[in-house]
Amino acid sequence: MNTQPLELIQSTSGQALLAQMYGQQQLEEQTARYTKLNESFEQYFGVQVCSKLFSAAGRSEIGGNHTDHNHGKVLAGSITLDTIAVAAPTTDSVITFYSEGYEQKYVIDLTDLAPKAEDDGTTALIRGMAAGFEKFGYKVGGFQAYISSNVFSASGLSSSASFEMLICTILNHFYNEGTLDVVVMSKIGQYAENNYWNKPSGLLDQMACAHGGLIAIDFENPAEPAIEPVQWDFQQNGYSLVIVNTGGNHADLTEDYAAVPYEMRAVAKALGSEYVREITAEAIYANLKQVREAAGDRAVLRALHFLEENNRVDGQVQALREGSFADFLNLITASGNSSWKWLQNVYQSGSVKEQEIGIALALTENYLQKLGDGACRIHGGGFAGVILTILPNEKVEDYMSWMHGMLDTPIIVVNVRAQGAVCLNTLIENVG
Incomplete structure (x- = not known):
């Protein structure tokens, strides 16, 4: 036809x-x-x-x-x-x-x-x-x-x-x-x-x-x-996925992205493996001095992020299958905190003046704290780009209006x- x-x-x-x-x-x-x-x-x-x-x-x-x-x-x-x-x-x-x-x-x-x-x-x-x-x-x-x-x-x-x-x-x-x-x-x-x-x-x-x-x-x-x-289905269960484009551009950040897997693998290599999936947090703890010297402290933090993030994915899937959405949101929040503090992909290293994602996350965290519901986190590769906010359907327009008034950047609702x-x-x- x-x-x-x-x-x-x-x-x-x-x-x-x-x-x-x-x-x-x-x-x-x-x-x-x-x-x-x-x-x-x-x-x-x-x-x-x-x-x-x-x-x-x-x-x-x-x-x-x-x-x-x-x-x-x-x-x-x-x-x-x-x-x-x-x-x-x-x-x-x-x-x-x-x-x-x-x-x-x-x-x-x-x-x-x-x-x-x-x-x-x-x-x-x-x-x-x-x-x-x-x-x-x-x-x-x-x-x-x-x-x-x-x-x-x-x-x-x-x-x-x-x-x-x-x-x-x-x-x-x-x-x-x-x-x-x-x-x-x-x-x-x-x-x-x-x-x-x-x-x-x-x-x-x-x-x-x-x-x-x-x-x-x-x-x-x-x-x-x-x-x-x-x-x-997020929307049918009362929540929306909102993407905030923070105004940054990650097109020229290949080195920042490449450093993440490279540093993680350096930790695995220090423990005789090739990928972080093949090691455990306990192995890092038992050989911490050696691993820090071989791979560096940021690499250790990034490897620990990986190991915890892997567990969080299992928890997120289980929470959705059991209908425990509050647990799911808590895991999303934990993921965002880990990305910011351990993975360190919210802004470029040494960038002080321009931290668009950090600003968007800080504003959103304050909004959600007052709301008492929802979660947010860095989205995708990071260093620049967008954040993901999950919040009740009835609060979407208010949140979008509030954020747009301060950032004047595109904000959209997406569905799976x-x-x-x-x-x-x-x-x-x-x-x-």
């Missing part, structure tokens, strides 16, 4: 899918968004018989801050912010696309996938993903696309992983009959970041963007991460959505 994108989103099934993905209250807005997306595609590429709609979610990391890269555990969810595209396959080996808000025309020749010094970040990522498809034994081919995203860039909501999973889903759908699973697509995204972007990322971001829903992931065996869905990285046409066809 080659239903045209505009016809698809305006159909009864299409409207039902958009309401399911984004919520009934966003149906009109999202219909207009996809309509504009299709108009832009046709403006650049004309009407294409085989054009289809794609979406890849952003992600919220609920628990497990900086644990995946040392084989730890996380609790994360696909969210209602996403990267979307209209795309159509071509007969040549060239990917051509435009991205909303950018004048540049991106053209990537798939016959030459070696890293290029002249590539910008976007071109490098796509070249890297195409190379990753071939490395893992899958097919690549050309396509034309128009892309749009409302995932805050360089903020901690994984705009890059959302983009990667969008591209993976397009290539998976057009050239691999949808045979790639979430783990393989995530590894391709990680391969591109590690080898074409020089970013030492784990798999959390890609998996949370691609899978859909709220999931607990255990990376003890990163070759085959264990994924367990967690059934919990069931769809991760998908072809909308396929979802509707499968239902039909």
